Amino acid sequence: MPVTINGTTGIAGPDGSASTPAFQGTDANTGLFYPAADTVALSTGGSERMRITSGGNLLVGTTTNNASGGVIQVSNGITFPATQSASSDANTLDDYEEGTWTPSVSNMTTTGSPAYSGRYRKIGSQVTVWFFSTTAGGVATYATIANSTNVSGLPFASGYDGSAASGGPPGVAVNGTTTAGGFVQGPSSSSTTFYFSTAIASSQGISASLTYYV
Numbered sequence: 001m002p003v004t005i006n007g008t009t010g011i012a013g014p015d016g017s018a019s020t021p022a023f024q025g026t027d028a029n030t031g032l033f034y035p036a037a038d039t040v041a042l043s044t045g046g047s048e049r050m051r052i053t054s055g056g057n058l059l060v061g062t063t064t065n066n067a068s069g070g071v072i073q074v075s076n077g078i079t080f081p082a083t084q085s086a087s088s089d090a091n092t093l094d095d096y097e098e099g100t101w102t103p104s105v106s107n108m109t110t111t112g113s114p115a116y117s118g119r120y121r122k123i124g125s126q127v128t129v130w131f132f133s134t135t136a137g138g139v140a141t142y143a144t145i146a147n148s149t150n151v152s153g154l155p156f157a158s159g160y161d162g163s164a165a166s167g168g169p170p171g172v173a174v175n176g177t178t179t180a181g182g183f184v185q186g187p188s189s190s191s192t193t194f195y196f197s198t199a200i201a202s203s204q205g206i207s208a209s210l211t212y213y214v
Contacts, residue, residue, distance in 0.1 A: 018043040035063070097122045101155040103131050108149045120155045125213050127156050133206045152193040159214045 016022030021031030021043050029046035038054035041063075051059050059065070061075030103116040120129045131151055194210060 018048040019046040095122070095124050099155070101129065102153055103151050104153040105133075106150050106152065118153075122156060122214075125159065126211060127154075127214055128209060128211045129154060131206070131208045131210070150193050150195045154192040154194065154212075156214045157192050158212050 014022050015035070016024075016031070016033030017035070018033065018041070019029050021029070021033040023033075024031035030044045031042070033041055033043065035041050035048070035051065036054070039051060041048050041051035043049060048063060049061065051063060053059065053065065055065070056071065057065055058072045060073070062073065066073055098121040099119070101118040101120055103118045105116055114133045116131070116133050118129055118131050120127060122128075194212075
């Protein structure tokens with residue numbers, strides 16, 4: 001590829017394109033090119049993958065600034081690793097995890113054959129869990145006693161010990177299909193167990209969400 005010396009400022013050449021970048025190796029459709037004034041981009045396989053705009057934005061998978069105006073913009077979001085590997089810096093956005101957990105329910109009187117399942121999402125020190133009950137072989141009726149029926153097996157132990165310095169308030173939640181007042185956190189010795197705060201009588205099953213801190 002012919003190039004010329006542009007005075008004392010550097011090497012000048014063609015702008016190129018995504019399919020034929022200005023700077024390339026033996027692979028002629030992969031390299032660096034200049035799609036617009038004050039803009040530089042990289043392509044692989046003949047398609048643009050990344051560019052730095054004249055305003056200093058880094059665009060990945062897109063060629064147009066979005067409304068957020070962020071310095072780094074990606075077309076399809078950021079994927080976090082399946083295995084948590086959090087940084088020691090609390091301000092680093094790398095502590096995200098989601099998955100399923102198996103609720104274990106105690107001191108609940110039932111008829112029918114309820115089954116329990118759960119999902120969770122952890123962002124930093126905040127954990128949100130979802131708890132569901134379903135029925136099999138007929139409708140289940142639940143009768144609970146306040147501060148007695150509990151759900152254990154939460155995916156992360158609570159870090160709350162009753163003090164403001166322990167990372168946040170105790171977990172609270174609203175139940176989706178009951179008139180109960182929600183979950184409350186158990187004592188610190190039961191940091192993976194939460195209790196229903198009021199009695200429940202339901203023939204529809206139970207669904208609830210809970211947010212707490214670790």
